[in-house]
Amino acid sequence: DAVNIDRVLEEIKNDDWISHSRLVQTATGVREVSKQLQRRPIRRAVRNVMIVTKARDNELVYLTRELAMWLLRTPRYGSDIGVNVYVDAKLRHSKRFGAASIVDEDSRFPSMLHYWSPDLCWSQPEKFDLVCTLGGDGTVLFTSWLFQRIVPPVISFSLGSLGFLTNFEFEKYKQHLNTIMGDEGMRVNLRMRFTCTVYRNGTPGGEVEEGEQFEVLNELVIDRGPSPYVSNLELHGDNELLTVVQADGCIFSTPTGSTAYSLSAGGSLVHPDIPGILLTPICPHTLSFRPMVLSDTMLLRVSVPRNSRATAYCAFDGKGRVELKQGDHVTITASQYPFPTWNTRAATQKGFESKPGSQAASDNDDEPEWD
Amino acid sequence: DAVNIDRVLEEIKNDDWISHSRLVQTATGVREVSKQLQRRPIRRAVRNVMIVTKARDNELVYLTRELAMWLLRTPRYGSDIGVNVYVDAKLRHSKRFGAASIVDEDSRFPSMLHYWSPDLCWSQPEKFDLVCTLGGDGTVLFTSWLFQRIVPPVISFSLGSLGFLTNFEFEKYKQHLNTIMGDEGMRVNLRMRFTCTVYRNGTPGGEVEEGEQFEVLNELVIDRGPSPYVSNLELHGDNELLTVVQADGCIFSTPTGSTAYSLSAGGSLVHPDIPGILLTPICPHTLSFRPMVLSDTMLLRVSVPRNSRATAYCAFDGKGRVELKQGDHVTITASQYPFPTWNTRAATQKGFESKPGSQAASDNDDEPEWD
Amino acid sequence: DAVNIDRVLEEIKNDDWISHSRLVQTATGVREVSKQLQRRPIRRAVRNVMIVTKARDNELVYLTRELAMWLLRTPRYGSDIGVNVYVDAKLRHSKRFGAASIVDEDSRFPSMLHYWSPDLCWSQPEKFDLVCTLGGDGTVLFTSWLFQRIVPPVISFSLGSLGFLTNFEFEKYKQHLNTIMGDEGMRVNLRMRFTCTVYRNGTPGGEVEEGEQFEVLNELVIDRGPSPYVSNLELHGDNELLTVVQADGCIFSTPTGSTAYSLSAGGSLVHPDIPGILLTPICPHTLSFRPMVLSDTMLLRVSVPRNSRATAYCAFDGKGRVELKQGDHVTITASQYPFPTWNTRAATQKGFESKPGSQAASDNDDEPEWD
Amino acid sequence: DAVNIDRVLEEIKNDDWISHSRLVQTATGVREVSKQLQRRPIRRAVRNVMIVTKARDNELVYLTRELAMWLLRTPRYGSDIGVNVYVDAKLRHSKRFGAASIVDEDSRFPSMLHYWSPDLCWSQPEKFDLVCTLGGDGTVLFTSWLFQRIVPPVISFSLGSLGFLTNFEFEKYKQHLNTIMGDEGMRVNLRMRFTCTVYRNGTPGGEVEEGEQFEVLNELVIDRGPSPYVSNLELHGDNELLTVVQADGCIFSTPTGSTAYSLSAGGSLVHPDIPGILLTPICPHTLSFRPMVLSDTMLLRVSVPRNSRATAYCAFDGKGRVELKQGDHVTITASQYPFPTWNTRAATQKGFESKPGSQAASDNDDEPEWD
Incomplete structure (x- = not known):
């Protein structure tokens, strides 16, 4: 078993007194552990990808279809086929999404294309290895709302200007997702909630x-x-x-x-x-x-x-x-x-361009319908 | 040996991959360790106390004398006498401080009253188990400047209005110092420098x-x-x-x-x-x-x-x-x-009265002479 | 007739063109006129004084009684008696105010003590030569609300800490009112509404x-x-x-x-x-x-x-x-x-002690009941 | 004689007392006079135009030449020729400016092209009917510095982004200057100094x-x-x-x-x-x-x-x-x-795009040399 923090805590508790220099050393050490943890990659094959978007926005529905098909088709992890995809249950009968024509493409697709509902997110969050959001900061906040306990790692694609939570351009989704499902593994930032x-x-x-x-x-x-x-x-x-x-x-x-x-x-x-x-x-x-x-x-x-x-x-x-x-x-x-977001080195240096954003989530009419 | 943070770090390094839920657990654990550390008391008998003040301020020199005599006289740690005291070498020949009349009081005092210089602070900071400052925030900043490496625990007494760094009233010095040199031990906050x-x-x-x-x-x-x-x-x-x-x-x-x-x-x-x-x-x-x-x-x-x-x-x-x-x-x-400051439960809840203070250290002419 | 601004405006209109130096001179002149106007005293005998306060506050009702009696009794303008007083119609039957015992004092008082209502303020604002408010900034705002058109000159007495609108201590009301009803006349600031x-x-x-x-x-x-x-x-x-x-x-x-x-x-x-x-x-x-x-x-x-x-x-x-x-x-x-407030030289220099005040009028439960 | 503000002031002074309603009326009237003044056009034929720019900036020197020639050539006020032009004495021998080739063009130009120096601005500011600045806000501030007493009307052309003081694009200089020297006359804002x-x-x-x-x-x-x-x-x-x-x-x-x-x-x-x-x-x-x-x-x-x-x-x-x-x-x-700046209706609505600008005049290395 790897890192036994419980044991460390136990030891601290048993040690009633601590010398001054020991205290300083331990505190410094804990900071170092914390720093290292941020750099750990997660070991996990991404088998199930959830896509969250604003189901009423026509353009986003088309892009969801494009992304879903690419995920289903692209061979992964030694197989000749892609990974399971979960889309919003509201798209099940959407003509724009066209589920029927998707699953017609390959006989294995009908068992790979699934639908998520808020209930499923609530009861089985660990079902999802990765969540892709398409849209603005409102869609990311909606994703946070869907997962009231454990949150799967999230990557957020923006279509227009990059926001603070949506810092990847949708245009480059293939490149980013290939990295995540590649050999390197996935490094995440754990954002406090x-x-x-x-x-x-x-x-x-x-x-x-x-x-x-x-x-x-x-x-x-x-x-x-x-x-x-x-x-x-x-x-x-x-x-x-x-x-x-x-x-x-x-x-x-x-x-x-x-x-x-x-x-x-x-x-x-x-x-x-x-x-x-x-x-x-x-x-x-x-x-x-x-x-x-x-x-x-x-x-x-x-x-x-x-x-x-x-x-x-x-x-x-x-x-x-x-x-x-x-x-x-x-x-x-x-x-x-916490809320884990995918983290590349490139995405680390930010925050010097400040503008109030995603405020009240409702400024830009960006969020999915919450009910 | 109590807490082995090095081992924890080692374990983290050896564990190339980490599962998502494990990462979250470990990060949470590290935060808990950090929290507990803040509550550790320091196990140390206070044998040598350094007093820092503004040597040119007459009133402060009188109070330094009062504090020094009380520390020398008051029996500590099972002995019938007090602890060693280090005062500013500038006071060695000060009439107001009156070193001669202090050491006359008890034949053991001549070997208990010492003088500190910036050189001594630089070369042997571990000589001091506790530093008492008398004065304003400028005196605390001066103390920080004296100890460019390890800093002994510091308690700061104010004579007038309490500042952000000087949060103990001089009037209650006996009560506070009796607590520190008593059974409870000393709990400190490690302030970042x-x-x-x-x-x-x-x-x-x-x-x-x-x-x-x-x-x-x-x-x-x-x-x-x-x-x-x-x-x-x-x-x-x-x-x-x-x-x-x-x-x-x-x-x-x-x-x-x-x-x-x-x-x-x-x-x-x-x-x-x-x-x-x-x-x-x-x-x-x-x-x-x-x-x-x-x-x-x-x-x-x-x-x-x-x-x-x-x-x-x-x-x-x-x-x-x-x-x-x-x-x-x-x-x-x-x-x-870091800069360790003594911390009582009472001193913890602060910071809701905001006023810019100790700015530029020189507003209030409060600091000792730096040379 | 004194200052004929209409004629000035007429002249400006008739003069299609203006030379550059003439423009600068005229603009400077207008600023000077404006400055002088602020220093004009108002020529008016104060015959009718209105008192505004919070009718539900017991202490304020007692003070209103005190002020009203002093105004009724104190000889003014060559007569052996004081001036007419208007108090809130809500006090007509108030035991604390005790109108009956006031008018019993002098046979002329029954015709000198009157009651104001919002309707009267609306229809005949020029009836009042002076308004005294007792209370906080909320009471001043209420007075502004009562007079939706012409506002009589207002002097505001505070009982506790002085506010921005209530800058006279009630304790000194005799001194201030004697000045206003004395030979000097009344100088007012016209506050924009x-x-x-x-x-x-x-x-x-x-x-x-x-x-x-x-x-x-x-x-x-x-x-x-x-x-x-x-x-x-x-x-x-x-x-x-x-x-x-x-x-x-x-x-x-x-x-x-x-x-x-x-x-x-x-x-x-x-x-x-x-x-x-x-x-x-x-x-x-x-x-x-x-x-x-x-x-x-x-x-x-x-x-x-x-x-x-x-x-x-x-x-x-x-x-x-x-x-x-x-x-x-x-x-x-x-x-x-505009809203004219009494202005002494002493009251001029202000505004360097800034704290948000009278905010939302309702913070301090200070205002009379608005209905 | 048009507007006699002196008389108004005299009348106010003679009128020791003023009634309350008269005070309010007069104050309102003065505000109206002030408002009307802002809308007065200046009656003046623009016979002498001064151009201020950064004499060391090559591009600006070329543009100064272009502007000067256009002003000299373009017929004005019923004549078949343009107006007098004053350029910086530093350009007298500048090859880039090429004064010799300018005055060669027309036998009348040698007596129309003049040079200004800080001394001339100091001693005879009324010589200039209009000042054109080319450059950034620093050049406008320099112009203000040149005229320590009376300032001629100023129009400021910007080459790049418009600043707060330089709100006209150089590209449209012909259009703007034709308006100013046309029938409408010139309306200015008097900016306080x-x-x-x-x-x-x-x-x-x-x-x-x-x-x-x-x-x-x-x-x-x-x-x-x-x-x-x-x-x-x-x-x-x-x-x-x-x-x-x-x-x-x-x-x-x-x-x-x-x-x-x-x-x-x-x-x-x-x-x-x-x-x-x-x-x-x-x-x-x-x-x-x-x-x-x-x-x-x-x-x-x-x-x-x-x-x-x-x-x-x-x-x-x-x-x-x-x-x-x-x-x-x-x-x-x-x-x-005051500092008169040319004012079109279009230039009036501004100020909702706020960015700190022209700060310290030296950020952008924009100013002419001050000596």
Whole structure:
């Protein structure tokens, strides 16, 4: 068995005291382990490829067909045929996609072309060895939403201008996919997600009930919604009160999301490798409430005080407006289910071209229908 | 021997491939190790205490005397007497400090009261088990400057308003020092420093020569100095060109320094645990050049192009103005010598009161004389 | 008749051409006229004083009683008695205010103590020679709302910390009011208001109907309200398209409002004398959309395109949420009804202590009930 | 005689008191006069045209020749010949410009082609009816520097991308100049400049001596120059202390300059018609020191306290670094010599494309040599 981190943790626990120089050495060592891990390739034959796109966009449906056929046909891993392909169940009867004419081409294709549904993603995420997204950043966020637990490695193709999440041109899909399914294996970046959990506590003294839970790849936004009043949200970190949020709202953003809504509100750009949680206020009422980057080991909790005049609203990656009533709260933690994106050396150097992007996911009408 | 990080690294290296789920598990584990390490107390009897203060400030000299006598007298570690004390060699003949009357008190004191000099800090930093600073943030930065390699654990006492680096009131020094020298041991935060190295390359085709090297705790500032022209600095990360800096200058700040100069220039507040390098432009000439947080695993290099019209100036923690001429460059890396500061649970929750502080170290005339 | 600006305008119109040096001279002259006007005292005996406060706040009601009695009793303008006082009609039967015991004091008081209602402010604003507000900035905004056309001179007393609009301490009310009703006369600043008019155009090709109209003293905010989608608002200036607003919303603020919501969103502080309209975007999606100050001679129009996915919401001085549907628009112009505030030399030098204040009028629960 | 502003001012002065409604009416009237003035065309035949460009740039010299010949040849104002042309005295013997071959073309040209020097601009600015600049924003700033008192109307042609000051394409010069010298006359915008005057007061109790004086079109920057220390500059407005500047420096910018250095430091964009002075701090040490817009009727004074540890440096439109020593001060007032720029209706709508431009005048090596 390879790396036994559990044993390391066990050892640390048993060692009540640590000398000063030992502490410095170990901390440095842990950083080095972390660095090396980013460079590990994943050993896995890609047998099942899922394609995610916006099923209502005609051009994207044609490209999905093109990509699917190429994946089915191109010989892989010593066989004379390609790999299994999963497309959106909404395309099953689409004339534009033309499933019938695809499977007619080869007698083996009918057993290789499959359809995915949100249910399948939910129940059997490990079925997919790779996900290809076609479209904008909204499609990537939708993919994140589909996989609320384990996420397969994702490669995102853009058709127009490259976004922060969609950094591969569709034109070069053959080259990139041949690399991934070749000898080198696949190197991924593990992008942090947050696990956001809503808790309800309608009646004073009553039980706290767990409500909605979402994994977010970009950000959780909490604001006053339609209310003219601003709720004085309480922010706790590791169970201690950090501040009372006096602002129109606040954004809890991952480093990935630092190029999106958080940037519009004045947050810094943060490299995806940084294990931090960005807290960016929206129109803060005090000049001293500045954008900040918190440690991702912190358990954050935002609550609407029971005596608050107003409620608050949560949006998860720009979707799923959930109301927090008086007494409710939402927790934010670094997720144990990161979002792996394919990573080439070429894709590493980025982030010096900053423009707010993929904001609210809905600016550019780019996302698939969420239901 | 307790935690064997080397073995972990070895194992990772030997394991050419890693499965996807294994990668995710290991990465999560490493984060957990890192988290636990922050909570380790240091096992060390504090036998030698160094006191740093501004030797020209009369009030501070009196307080140094008070603190020194208390440390010498108060019985520690089963003995009927206190610990060794090192004060600034500049106080050796100070009437206000009154060394003669101190050592007269007890026949053992003459061998317990010592004097430190910058040379001693340089050559034998491990001599000191603890450093107490009295004064403002400038005194803490001066301490960082004294220890260019290993830094002993530091506790910083403030006399007036608490700063970001000086977060303990001098009034409570007995309580805090009794805790540190008590049964609990000392828990420290390892604050990142940068190693900044200047390289000279005066003649085209000539040898590159290593010049000045400084450890900084707050920030390195590179600006145009007295020149009316702006040099187009080139910024490389891991040997790839990231950007040409079009700005009056730029600040490379540690998370510790995020409350100082970087904040004035619009940077975010960054929790000291975050392993990041803040790059904050000063008056950028393009709106897209935004403050950013880079990974601390990156090797940064800033160079003045050989054809540049102007030179540039470096300031290290607000000191040591060094000119970078055409062809010169400076590198910035996370240092292997972090700055350990004493950490109580109470001191952990901070950073929501933001004001730019300790900027340029010289605003408040607070620092000891650097020579 | 004193200053005949109409004649000046007439002369300018008749003079088709103007020489270059004459143009410069005239422009400089006009600036000087404008400057002198700010220093004119108003010649008016203050016979009728209106008091505005939050009728539900017990302490404020007691202070209103105190102020009213002092105004009624204190001899003015050669008479042995004071001036007429108008208080909120809601206090007519308030036990705390105790109107009965006030008018019992002097047989002339029953004809001197009056009650104001919003209707009276609307129909006969010139009835009042002076308005005193007691409370916070919200009370001043409420006063602005009461007077949708001509506004009497206003002096605002604060009970606690001074705000931007409430810059006189209640404790010194006798001193200030004695000055105003003394020989010096009253010098006022004319604070710009905006006239904001909503136009409805529900059916393509149909008639445009004028809807709500409000005078605002601080700002008009247009945002997406509860909608997750951002409407691409079109902004016209003097009938030419200036930009399509890509932001969560935008704020049109007067210089007076520059210390309020606009400041939270990153706008500059603007001196009340500046004839400008601040346009401050809320979370702009492009970095080049910066806060700006437009000329107050511009007619601004914000419209929701007929094909917009979302509607937009207007708030006038933090109140009166009005929905703009597809095809609707709202115009913003400098009002011909400015808001005169009493101005002492001492009150002139301000604005270097910036904190966002009076934001949304509702933060501090400070405003009277608007109905 | 046309508009008699002096009489208006006289009338205002004689009218000790003014009624409230009269005050509002007059103020509104003055604004209207001001608005109308902006729309006045200037009645003047353009007999003498000055061309300013960068004499060392070969391409620009060729274009200067082209423009000069076209102006000399093209019949104007009923004559069969063009107008007088003044070019830089540095071109007198330039082979590229080729003065000899120009004057050979027509026997009248030798008396029509003239040379300007800075001295001539200083002593006889009214000699020129129009100035054409060829080049970037730096050339416009240079033109402003040439005319320290009255400035002739200026039209600025750009060769590449249009700047904020250079908003006409050189390609269309014939069209634009035909309009200006046609029947319509010339409409100009009067852009505010500042008069900045340095005062020396080296010895305590000694006389204050007037030092350098500059007219600036973009901005005055005061910073700490090469000093590591920040001077605590004192800022007075109309002789009252407004604030002690705690920052790396501060920028006093005209609305014209709001797109230049001030924007880099976080200032708002301000429409050129706004009579305001932008005060934008550079890296302020307190979060409450925000960019602001002051009234242009204010007399501003920045002084270096006599007990200051450091001196300060002034730069006028990016040039002329002048040191302010302890006891010295500099005053800033709206100039009585504005900078008139040609204004077409098409050029009016601008300012929504913001990028910091013409900053420090020296970024793009664009300016002529200043000596």
